[in-house]
Amino acid sequence: MFASFDFDVIRRSLSYLFLDGMTFTLTLTGLAALGGLVFGTLIALMRLSGLKWLGVIAGLYVDLVRALPLVLVIFWFYFLVPYIGQWLTGASRPLRVGAFTSSLVTFILFEAAYFSEIMRAGIQSISKGQPAAAQALGLSYSQTMRYVVLPQAFRNMLPVLLTQTIVLFQDTSLVYVLSIPDFLGAASKVAQRDGRLVEMYLFAAAVYFAMSSLASLGVRRLQRRTAVLR
Amino acid sequence: MNYHWNWHIFLEPAPDGTGSYLDMLLSGLVVTIETALVAWGLALLFGSVIGVLRTLPSRLASGLGFAWVELFRNMPLLVQLFLWFFVLPELVPRSAGLWLKQMPHAPFYTASIGIGLFMSARVAEQLRAGIGALPRGQRLAATALGLTTLQTYRYVLLPLAFRIILPPLTSEFLSTIKNTAVAITIGLIELTGAARAMQEFSFQVFEAFTGATLLYLLINVVVVIAMRGLERALAVPGSIGGK
């Protein structure tokens, strides 16, 4: 069964796959996670702020983004970002944005909706006594958030945030629909160029599996350790 | 803004002869719904079995369930679809492989099975959490009455666990619907694919994707309302989900 397969193609393309493809994937994952977390926390704070309109806008954003497939959102931003760039910079025609920038904007804004729900749950899970005590000491709202509430919320939700990041890592493969060269895209390119679909896709699957499993294992270990500390 | 808006595009005929662009989107919607329903059916079927396996005292059963969940959870859905669509026909005996490659509606079947199995891992985890959330005494009480393990699951644990997990299951069903869009990569012309085609034929990018967006929102609203109705119908008075 495996006689007609050429697994050497994997070895030959390793540097391209990992230096180009995986670097793209990991960079996109890391930056999108950070950006999504910052933006998502802001959105969560908007929803919990008590200012009605702020909460409504934030809520609508989250509900809208979460109702749409990521593929559609990728298409949206691919076409939208040049126009936004034009509007932001006042240029005369739509800005040409690179594949990486477009993907980054897409994933930050997409993940922000999901991270915001996680952070919202985390903030709400902290007993009301905490901000009350902070305010009794004279801390302002932003100080309370920055020094008392958010650090605790973040620590409590860290396992869930990390799990969502692993999901994000897998979701980046969808940039395939725009032929953007992430890890899967790179594998696919080699596969089609050399006619070695089976070998390359099996290899890609194995790499994703290994990395996700290890990461999940790490998160589980972390959960066990923080559970003991509490 | 140098974009030429034309909202009338929906009523104009599509070049592939199937009717207007709106018809194109709507038939994409139908494909989305069909694929999602079949996939969800598979997800519930396999997910229930695996979820139960994970909660059995037998280490073999629990380990099998764990392996299943890890397998389908640790690879991107896109990669899984590629494996089913491109790799599987090459790994099976030649005649079976040829049959697979020549099957009509191959993208539909591949997408349904691929997405169904992918989601089954998530359903299994939700069910495992639901069963774990039940008071330990329920299982003991059923066992004390003489019910076998199968009977205990069938008449006591599963009816209760499914009621508990209806809200997260709703969101998993919505995920299933959204995941059908990934099948655009294996040639399934579902809603997002139809919008993409519309964009490519008509150059009315934002109209096309707005149309798709509105239709996805519509599906969401319908599903959420339907599931809330289901929750109410199944609620047990005074307890989980009841009044």
Place this chain on the structure above:
Amino acid sequence: MIKISHVNKYYASGFQALKDCTTAVAKGEVVVVCGPSGSGKSTLIKCVNALEPFQSGEILLDGIKVNDPRTDLPKLRARVGMVFQHFELFPHLLIIDNLCLAQQKVLGRSREAAETKASALLRRVGLEAQARKYPAELSGGQQQRVAIARALAMDPIAMLFDEPTSALDPEMISEVLDVMVDLARDGMTMMVVTHEMGFASKVAHRVIFMDKGEIVEDAPKTEFFGSPRSDRAQKFLSKILSH
């Protein structure tokens, strides 16, 4: 009826929950098991109908070995009724269905026969009017009485009670104890884990005192209350009898 010989039980952590426990309950006897929390009394009673496994020793139920792998446990458990501290009625089933489920599925009775029996038992515990309600609509005392009826519906040869009144508000304790006293006076073989010494002095034949996994005292009622031999039993008695 129930013969417990040199039973030892260890948890996976190495902790020994039961140390060389030996005792017996004869047909028609009512035995009360008391002791401080953590003494192993609930664990012991759960070993009798194999809800908890034990590593060494033997338990015979009506002559049948409980830990023999060849024993048909569901059938055996059907012959012994158990009442739990937290009632453990099935919340998704009507009261009448709670009583009929095991009758139909384990004993194979027809629906009519099961319902007849159930109604008679509900009448006996004074709750026939609640037959078509859900457990959550009943008070704790009512739920526990239903739980007793549910166990009796199986026509058991013996009844096990695991702290049946510990989760009840004080004003509901007596309605449940009355049902249990009634049962005892009818000649039911009963093993009751409880703190209610009033119940013990009324209908118990023997009282067992457990501490740290061991049976410290096992004496006829009058002897136990009159002149307990061990220090620990004396201390325990003085604590619970003072209020």
